[in-house]
Structure formats: C-alpha cells, structure tokens
Amino acid sequence: MSRATLNRVLLGLCGVLLLAGVGLLLGLRPHGQPVLTEAQRTRWRHESWWWAALLAAGWVLFVIGLMWLWTQLSPGRAGRVRLPLREHRRVQLHGRALADALRAEAARIPGVARARVRVLGTARTPRARFLLALDPGADPGAVLDRLAAGPIAHAHTTTGRPLPAEARLTLLAHPSTRVT
C-alpha cells in the first residue's frame, strides 16, 4: 500500500473515531453525569484480563503511532537501484548517480531552465521525481513528451525496468515583465 493510501485510510479512521467518541459521549449520556463515573472507572478493575487488555491496547496504539510517524519522516530516497542480473552477477547503481544522469538529460530539453531530480522508492521499485522550471515561453506539453522519450525511456533501457516518474512543472516569470 502506498504512503498516500495508508495516510488517507488512517486519517479517515482517526477522524471518524474522534467524531463518534464525542457524539457518543454527548449524545447518549444524561447531561448531569460526570464524564467518567465511579462505576465506569472501576467496573473491570478486578478482572484479571483488564490490565492485560489495557496494556496490549496501549502498546498496539503506541507502535502504530510510531510506525505511522516514521513513514512520514523518511525521505524515501532510493540509496541503490538494483539492475537485472548480468551474467549471473548482481549489479547495483547508486540512486544518486541515476538521479544525476536523469537531471543532466532533463536539463538539456529545450525550454527547461532548471531541473532537479530525485530517485525515490526501493532498490527493486525505484521511481523518479523531476522538478522542472521552464522558460516563460516553453510548452509544458512538449517538455513532457521529450521527458518521456528522453531521460525516462533511457533509464528504462539502462536499468532494464520501467521507471515510473512524477514531474512537477512551473514556468518562470518573464525577466522583463511589463508593469501593470
């Protein structure tokens, strides 16, 4: 499951649980009662499973929270990219080397003023992210065609596997902007 899907599922779950909790607390209980009555607080205190259940729930939520947090923090850059076996030898490419090659080629596309590239994902499932700043007159559509036919296609031939890519484009402002 991708990070986007995971995040949205967990966010939705948290949102629904919080809203439902507030709704249950305010909607179902008589308003004169304390938030947590003595009877509710001590109901299962002497059951042997109560403490274990509380502890287990605490651990599970704690671990889920940490892992979820960890997923957000990791930059997700691929350190290495694994190439298909060549003569039964394992060949690996530094993610940064691949990114540099992609960047150099992307920067040569007509209309591209600046290019930044990152190779993300894992060694077996790498993907590329291009940040491209285009000259004011450039055609984003044409640049995309050349990006697909150039760097992305070449990476496919070199590494032997398709390289899914994301491109974020912007157009730079004209240097000699007329004052409006």
Add this chain to the structure above:
Amino acid sequence: MRSRAWSQRRTASGIAALLLAAGSGAVLWEEIKVKAGDGADRWRTKVTDELAHRHLDDAWVLAGCGVVALFGAWLLLMAVTPGLRHRHLMRTDEGLTATLDRRGAREALRDTARGVPGVVSSKVRFGRRRATVHAVIGYGDTEGVRQDLERKLAARRERLRLARPPFVTAKVSVPK
C-alpha cells in the same frame, strides 16, 4: 482518467501520528508505573479527578469536546479531499504523472497575452475552473486585438496540456 493530483497528506498524518504515539505512550507509561507499585504521576491523578468531578454540561468539558470534534472533522476532511489545489494535473501517458503549478500556468497565459500586438499590459487570474485574462489595449483595432488574443489564449491553453483545462475568458479594456 484522474483530473486532480492527490496529496500524500504527510503533514496531517505526521500531526495525528505524533498525537497518537504521545497519548498512548503516556497512558502506557502510567499503567506500567502503577502496576509496578510506584504511585501514579500527578497529571494522571489530576486527569482522573477532573473526569470524575466535571459533569457533561460543564463548560470545559463541552469546549474539550468541541476541540476534539473539530480535530476529528479536520482529519476526515484531510482524508477525503485531494488537496494540492495549486497544482494542476496534466495529461500524460502511463507511468508518468505530471503537474503544472498555478503560478506557472498563470505565467504562460500572461506571456501569451503580452505577445499579442496591441496589448500593452495584462493581468491573469487563474483558477481551477476558469481563468480570466484582463488585457489593456494600447493601440490597434480593439475588436481585432480581442479576437487575436482569444485565439492565441485558446491555443496556449491547449498546449499546457492540463487534464482539466480551465475555461479561459479574455476581457479587454481601452484606457481613455
């Protein structure tokens, strides 16, 4: 085909995950301490005390519920909306996802308007559904310049290759 780019929602998830880990971690810590025979921390006693004495129609309880409900609603909103409102998804082939940011799209239309003979200045408002180009015509036949502007804007809009291109309107004015 999708028409919007979808955000990964890293910030909202980070906040929610941090609160979840901190909250459950604190409760867990307390449970273990109490079970090990140490006394409960002051905050724990205080919270339990407050929960036992404050009634459901107490202002603080209602305010707390309001904050929690708002946070829950925000999380739900983050979960179901695409986000990335300033980035326009482009039409691409399989394996490539591309977006053009709003500033860039605005710049493209402004650049086009400026290239039309007769237009001396222009201002562009670029939205998700529509873009409006306000052009000031300095010389030439007003109607002819307007038609030229519209034609060039329409062509440029196509070449931006947006998945859902906004409707482009040209408004011209002649300074008196």
